[in-house]
Amino acid sequence: MSLAVACGWTLLRSFIVAMLAVPVCWKLEAVLDSLPRAGRRTVWFLLAAAFLAPELLIGYAYSNFQLSLVRYPALNESLYGFLVLLKVIPVGVAVARFSPAPPVSSEALHIHRLSGGGASFSSLIRGPARIHLCTASVVFLLSFQEFEMASFFATASWTVWLYDQQVGGLMLSESLRFAIMPVVTEALVLVPLVLLATQGNSLAADPEKERRPQSRTVIFCLLTYLPVAIIALIAIPFAIMGSGILDGLRILLTDTLQRNGFLISVATAAGFAVPAAILSHSLAGLLLNYCVLRRESWKSRAWIAAACLPGLFGSLSISLALVALFQIGLLNPLYDTIIPLMIGTTLFLLPRAVLLRLLLNSVTSGESSHLAAMLTDSPISEQRQVGRRLIWHERYRRQLGLLGVLYFWGYMELTLAALLAPVGMIAAPVRLYAQMHYGRNEVLSATSLLTVMIPVAAFFVVVGIIKLIHQSRS
Amino acid sequence: MPSNPNSSGREIVVVICVLLTIAAGYLMFSSGSGQDDALVVYCAHDSVFSERVLRKFEQDTGIKLKIRFDTEATKSLGLVNQLVREKDHPRCDVFWNNQVLGTMQIQEQGILLPYQGSGFDRIPDGLKDPDGHWVGFGARLRVYIVNTDKMEATEAAVAEAEKGNLSRMAIAKPLYGTTLSHFSLMWQQRGEAGMKKWHADLRKRDVQVVNGNATVKNLVADGVCDWGWTDTDDYFVAADDNKPVTMLPIRVADGKTICMPNSVAIIRGTPRLTKAQRLVDFLLSEENEIELAKSKARQIPLGPVDETQLSEDVRKLKTWAADAYDITGLSAARMECLNWLKSEYLQ
Incomplete structure (x- = not known):
C-alpha cells in the first residue's frame, strides 16, 4: 500500500468520525448544561476517563480479537473506527463547551433571515456553526493522528505507514518528503481552525449560557455514549488484561531481569514526562496571561496559536521535524541526548495544556481564591486553617490535577519516545509496544497494567505529600 | 478569562527552574556517570x-x-x-x-x-x-507452523494445501527480517520473472500477509489460519503455551532447509x-x-x-539445520529482491 492510499483511507475515516462525532458532542454538551453541578462533575470525570484510557492498552487488549477479523477487513475497520469515535468524543465535547462564543448569535442569524437576508457562508461561519466547525476540526485531527490502535488493528493509516518507514531505516530526507502529504492535509484543517479560534469572543466559557432542560433524545444520547465508551475503552481492556494478572505478577516479581528492565523503563518515561508536563503547563500559563494582558487581541491569540501549532500536527510530525533539526549544524551534538525528546514532548503537550488551563480557568473563581487568601491572614487560627484548606481546594489541587493529566499524556506517548529517545533509554510505552507485537501473555498483561498504575499511584502519593506539607504549614 | 497578576512571574521562575534541572541532569548523565x-x-x-x-x-x-x-x-x-x-x-x-x-x-x-x-x-x-x-x-530455521486441529501436519498435506486457496495461510510482510531473507533465497532460485509470477499467484489466491512472524504464529495458534511461515523461536512460543501447533521445516527447491x-x-x-x-x-x-x-x-x-x-x-x-541452503551468497539477491518488494508493498 502506498502512502497516498494510506493517507486517503485515514482522511476518509477521520472525516466520517468527525461527521458522526459532531452531533453527539453537540448533544452531550447540551446535556452537560442542563445538569446540576454534581452531575456535571461526574460526567466530566467519565468523559476524561474515556479520553485518557491509553490507546496502547486498548489496541493491545483488542489485538487477539482483531486477529479473528483478519479475513474481514471491513469489520476490522469498523471496529477500529468505532473505538476512535468513542475516544475522541470527549475532546469534542470540551471544545464545544469551551470554544469562544461566536460573534453572531443564533437569534441574530434568525432575525437576519426573517429580514430577508440569505444564509450566506460567512454568516454561518460567524454564527453558531463556528463551534461545530471547531469541534469537527479538532476531532478530525485527533482521529487523523491516531497511531497506536491503528498499528494493532493493522488498518490503513498514514501514521503507521510513516512510522514503520522511519524505524525501518528510511533516509530522513525521504521520511520528510513522505510527511509532506499528511502535514499539508492537517494544515488545511488547522489553519481555518486557528483563524476561527483567534477571531471569536472571549476565550473564557460563556457565563451567560442558559441552563435548559433537555429532550429525551438528548438524555438518551448521554446515557448511551457514556456506558458504551466506558465499557469499550476501559472495562473490556482492563478485564482482558486483568485475567491471569496474578500469575503474570508472580513471574514478573521473581524474574529480576524483567522486573528491573520494566522499572527502569517506567522511571525513564516518568523522567521525561514530569519536566515536560511542568514546562508545558507553565508555558501555557505564560501564554494565557499574555493574552489577558493584551486584552485578548488577535496578536496575542496568534501567539498562542503559533506556539500550539507544532503540537497540533501530532507527535509523528514533531518527531520527524526534530530528528531533521537535530541532525544539522550546531544542533547535531545534541542529537543523541534527552534534549530533542524533552522539546518534542513539551511541544506535543502545549496545546493540551492551553486547552486544560482554559477549562480550569472557566471553573475557577478568582474571587473565591482571593477571599480564601484573605482568610489565611485572619488572626483566628481556625479561620487560617479553613483559608488554607480552601486555597488548596481552589488553587493547588486543580493545578496539580491538570499537571497530572499532562504528565500522564507525556508518559504514555509512544511515538516521540520511540523516535527521539537517546540510545539505551527505553521508555515504558516503547518497551511495551515492542513486546506487544509478540502476542498476549500474562506477564505482558501484568506489565501493561502496572505501566499505567504505577505512575498514577506515584502521582497521588506526591499530591498527598504536597497536601500534607501545605497543611502542616498552617 | 481570570488571571492572577503575579502568576506570570511565577510561571517564568518555574520554567527557568525546570530548564536548569534538565540541563544539570543532562550534564550529570553525559559526563559524571561514565555513560x-x-x-x-x-x-x-x-x-x-x-x-x-x-x-x-x-x-x-x-x-x-x-x-x-x-x-x-x-x-x-x-x-x-x-x-x-x-x-x-x-x-x-x-x-x-x-x-x-x-x-x-x-x-x-x-x-x-x-x-x-x-x-x-x-x-x-x-x-x-x-x-x-x-x-x-x-x-533459527524457517518453518511451517501448522494448527493440528485444523489440518494434517505433514509436508505432503501442506504441499497439497498450498496448491489451492491460501486465505487460511499466513506469511509476514516480506520487507523485513527472516521473511525477506526467505524471499531473497527464492529470488535467487527462481529468478526475477519466476519470483514475480509466483508472488502474484500467491497474492491472487488470498494469502494473508501480516505484520510479522509473531502475528503469523498468533493467527495459526488461535486457529484463525491453518498454517503459515514463521521462525522456530516464534513457533516455540506457541508450543510452550500449549497451543495445538506443530512445525515442519520449509524446504526450497532442492530439498534444502533455510537456516x-x-x-x-x-x-x-x-x-x-x-x-x-x-x-x-x-x-x-x-x-x-x-x-x-x-x-x-x-x-x-x-x-x-x-x-x-x-x-x-x-x-x-x-x-x-545440517541440510541448510548456503545463504552466504545471497547479498546481491537480497538487494534486488528488496527493491522489488518495496515497489510491491510501499508504492
Whole structure:
C-alpha cells in the first residue's frame, strides 16, 4: 500500500468520525448544561476517563480479537473506527463547551433571515456553526493522528505507514518528503481552525449560557455514549488484561531481569514526562496571561496559536521535524541526548495544556481564591486553617490535577519516545509496544497494567505529600 | 478569562527552574556517570531473548551497555539502515543482527571492522566471513507452523494445501527480517520473472500477509489460519503455551532447509574496541550458544558444544539445520529482491 492510499483511507475515516462525532458532542454538551453541578462533575470525570484510557492498552487488549477479523477487513475497520469515535468524543465535547462564543448569535442569524437576508457562508461561519466547525476540526485531527490502535488493528493509516518507514531505516530526507502529504492535509484543517479560534469572543466559557432542560433524545444520547465508551475503552481492556494478572505478577516479581528492565523503563518515561508536563503547563500559563494582558487581541491569540501549532500536527510530525533539526549544524551534538525528546514532548503537550488551563480557568473563581487568601491572614487560627484548606481546594489541587493529566499524556506517548529517545533509554510505552507485537501473555498483561498504575499511584502519593506539607504549614 | 497578576512571574521562575534541572541532569548523565564509556549495541534479535544475554555480559564483565533494539514490525532492516545512515558518524560499537544478509550488506559498504578472536575460531567456515567482518552463531530455521486441529501436519498435506486457496495461510510482510531473507533465497532460485509470477499467484489466491512472524504464529495458534511461515523461536512460543501447533521445516527447491544464524560484527571506528571484542567473544562462546539453545527460543548452536546439554527440540533442529541452503551468497539477491518488494508493498 502506498502512502497516498494510506493517507486517503485515514482522511476518509477521520472525516466520517468527525461527521458522526459532531452531533453527539453537540448533544452531550447540551446535556452537560442542563445538569446540576454534581452531575456535571461526574460526567466530566467519565468523559476524561474515556479520553485518557491509553490507546496502547486498548489496541493491545483488542489485538487477539482483531486477529479473528483478519479475513474481514471491513469489520476490522469498523471496529477500529468505532473505538476512535468513542475516544475522541470527549475532546469534542470540551471544545464545544469551551470554544469562544461566536460573534453572531443564533437569534441574530434568525432575525437576519426573517429580514430577508440569505444564509450566506460567512454568516454561518460567524454564527453558531463556528463551534461545530471547531469541534469537527479538532476531532478530525485527533482521529487523523491516531497511531497506536491503528498499528494493532493493522488498518490503513498514514501514521503507521510513516512510522514503520522511519524505524525501518528510511533516509530522513525521504521520511520528510513522505510527511509532506499528511502535514499539508492537517494544515488545511488547522489553519481555518486557528483563524476561527483567534477571531471569536472571549476565550473564557460563556457565563451567560442558559441552563435548559433537555429532550429525551438528548438524555438518551448521554446515557448511551457514556456506558458504551466506558465499557469499550476501559472495562473490556482492563478485564482482558486483568485475567491471569496474578500469575503474570508472580513471574514478573521473581524474574529480576524483567522486573528491573520494566522499572527502569517506567522511571525513564516518568523522567521525561514530569519536566515536560511542568514546562508545558507553565508555558501555557505564560501564554494565557499574555493574552489577558493584551486584552485578548488577535496578536496575542496568534501567539498562542503559533506556539500550539507544532503540537497540533501530532507527535509523528514533531518527531520527524526534530530528528531533521537535530541532525544539522550546531544542533547535531545534541542529537543523541534527552534534549530533542524533552522539546518534542513539551511541544506535543502545549496545546493540551492551553486547552486544560482554559477549562480550569472557566471553573475557577478568582474571587473565591482571593477571599480564601484573605482568610489565611485572619488572626483566628481556625479561620487560617479553613483559608488554607480552601486555597488548596481552589488553587493547588486543580493545578496539580491538570499537571497530572499532562504528565500522564507525556508518559504514555509512544511515538516521540520511540523516535527521539537517546540510545539505551527505553521508555515504558516503547518497551511495551515492542513486546506487544509478540502476542498476549500474562506477564505482558501484568506489565501493561502496572505501566499505567504505577505512575498514577506515584502521582497521588506526591499530591498527598504536597497536601500534607501545605497543611502542616498552617 | 481570570488571571492572577503575579502568576506570570511565577510561571517564568518555574520554567527557568525546570530548564536548569534538565540541563544539570543532562550534564550529570553525559559526563559524571561514565555513560560515555558504555558500549553501544544495536540488537535486532528479539529483546525478550537477547536482553538476558546482554545483561549477563554486563554482570560478568562490569562493562556497561547501551542497547538499541529493533521493532518486530521492521525487524533487522531498521538497524541495518540506521548503521548505513550513521556510516560517517557511527554511534554503534557492536551490531548483533538476528540474521546474516543485512550484515553482509553493511560489510560491503565498509562499515564493519574485521576481528578474529576466540569465538571466530570455533564457528565453522561458511557461517562466518573469512576475514572476520562478521561471524554467525545461534541459528533459527524457517518453518511451517501448522494448527493440528485444523489440518494434517505433514509436508505432503501442506504441499497439497498450498496448491489451492491460501486465505487460511499466513506469511509476514516480506520487507523485513527472516521473511525477506526467505524471499531473497527464492529470488535467487527462481529468478526475477519466476519470483514475480509466483508472488502474484500467491497474492491472487488470498494469502494473508501480516505484520510479522509473531502475528503469523498468533493467527495459526488461535486457529484463525491453518498454517503459515514463521521462525522456530516464534513457533516455540506457541508450543510452550500449549497451543495445538506443530512445525515442519520449509524446504526450497532442492530439498534444502533455510537456516538463519544470528551474526555479530564490530563497527569500524569504534572508540571502545577492546570492550567490543570482549562482547563479540562472549556472544560467540560455547557457553553463550548453549544458553541460547536452552532459552525459550531454542537457538541452534553452530560451533562445537557439549551435546548432552541440548534438549531434544534443539537436537532435532540441528539435524534439519545440517541440510541448510548456503545463504552466504545471497547479498546481491537480497538487494534486488528488496527493491522489488518495496515497489510491491510501499508504492
